[in-house]
Amino acid sequence: MSLKFDLIKVDGNARRGCVHTAHGCFQTPAFMAVGTAATVKALTMDQVAATGTQVILGNTYHLMMRPGGDLVEKMGGLHKFSGWTGPILTDSGGFQVMSLSNLVKMKEEGVEFTSHIDGGIKHFMRPEDSVHIQHQLDSNITMVLDECLHLPTTRVRAEKNVDMVTRWARRSKDAFVDRDGYGIFGIVQGADFPDLREKSARALTEIGFDGYAIGGLAVGEPQEVMFNMIGVVAPMLPNDKPRYLMGVGTPLDILGAVERGVDMFDCVMPTRAGRTAQAFTRHGTMNMRNAKFKDDPTPLDDKCGCPACKLSRAYLHHLIKCNEVLGATLLTQHNLWFYQDLMREIRESIEQGKFQEFKTEFIKNYTGEK
């Protein structure tokens, strides 16, 4: 394992760092744009880079289905295939296997499933298979295969889950091919049971990974529960490794998680919202389909430097009413820009030892009157 992480500055529990990969480094706290099928939906990779995005996430499940790990490998890996030259993290595929496919059967050996995408062929994915596919994709950060429980769940179920995913994590690490600038992350599970979270974190740090994810959160539980679990897990993780909260979240989720020591995030929220007419601004979200924007000559957010904010709300409203692709493109780029501006401001505030002030001010604007 050889993914270098510099911890540059700490402010309370908030951390300012940098992860070095074979495809360059990314600054933390970092928000990873979700590039499901080797594309961040509705954007070119140049448009993604312009938002300040430094690292993207690829979905192994989608990529193994189409175009397949063999094909991506043959094309020189995901960077070359997609044109994204910076760092890439891939998930294990497990989350989508369990949420998107059919006839899912969990076994000790791995997970069996079928998918409508390839006409219902039966697949079997072992932890070793997931690591292998991520290797084919040339992912800089490989995630171990795990099983993500939905909340609420039972203690019995959660305990059984922690034990199995720990065994899977070890098998994943054993299967991982060590290379300079590439690493593998373990994923802490344990549902909303603090002692199981602790057990999982302890077991994973004993195995030893390049970074640690906190999984199985943002799956329907209240924000308070999520923050509590982060508060339990983060202090147990080694200081010199990055921490990644999977699938999170809203700007306020991110602020609360950074406050508790999380370094990395990914979420479909800014990109999916951009395709459904939702715009993020520092004063909250706006639905650009709303008729009140029909003749509004002002930009989405006059503090934003993105291309959409050089145009009027009226124009964006018009594009959305006409179902023009450009509406999705401009709003997606704006939303990612907004998220990356937020991350940059978070990083600067930690450097200056002013994270709490920044957080308070941001929340006041974001939740205040519009």
Place this chain on the structure above:
Amino acid sequence: MSLKFDLIKVDGNARRGCVHTAHGCFQTPAFMAVGTAATVKALTMDQVAATGTQVILGNTYHLMMRPGGDLVEKMGGLHKFSGWTGPILTDSGGFQVMSLSNLVKMKEEGVEFTSHIDGGIKHFMRPEDSVHIQHQLDSNITMVLDECLHLPTTRVRAEKNVDMVTRWARRSKDAFVDRDGYGIFGIVQGADFPDLREKSARALTEIGFDGYAIGGLAVGEPQEVMFNMIGVVAPMLPNDKPRYLMGVGTPLDILGAVERGVDMFDCVMPTRAGRTAQAFTRHGTMNMRNAKFKDDPTPLDDKCGCPACKLSRAYLHHLIKCNEVLGATLLTQHNLWFYQDLMREIRESIEQGKFQEFKTEFIKNYTGEK
């Protein structure tokens, strides 16, 4: 009327010129990207400009329906509204009224129609209304309202058409508000009857316009008929005004029309093809949905400098199979890039007095073995 046209060089009947507008000039022969509803579908205006496009076309029919001429005027015109800072030509709306709307009734005063877009309200558009809306849009080049006949048609119908659109052209010119850097074009009709084409051209040049369009072609007739009609009309038009062949066409159509003295073109072909997986290359078109591209690591066209051609055919095929928006964006931009490369090469060949050689060589590559 005050749209300046410089005729820089003539090679046979092919012309190399430059049209000066209040929003900059564009070089001719020029291909105008079609920006129907204040957007060139699937592209940002920066992506359009990167293709070498110097002038775009707006569809008055679509814009009067959504968001409406009043709204665009209130937002400062189409340039400011859409973010396209270069020259804009708008059509009169007549072609779409007749092809896209319902219950169309042609009258001497104007055209009556309903549209599904606004729930079937009855509209009435006179030539003066079309000119007024184009004024609201702040279009640099206004087109007169005309009636475009489908071919084949009868002589009686065509003669009646020429007489009426001539009267409409005069009314349009009278309604046009003269401004520096803005102009109005007449449209020659006459179906495929040479003497009616001559009659129309003569009548319009007597009225006097900033430029002359040849309308009612590329509506189903053989290419030979189209070229014959251009051959009849072009010599009758004043040398010192630009000539515009509406709605044309394929690369070979454009070459044949330039050869006969046409300066301006517009067509949905490159952009629409880009949204239906068709790619233009100097060796002909390719359907990127075709499975043979699945593992093709080469670019669409290794001579092309567009962003899509920095990626592989395999990647483009993958995007299209997954219905990713980026597939449409990359192919649309590539196709426009291809068209603009063609226009640039046409202009250079005329400057060098080598248009015929260029045309012969281009056709050989384009229609030869792939």
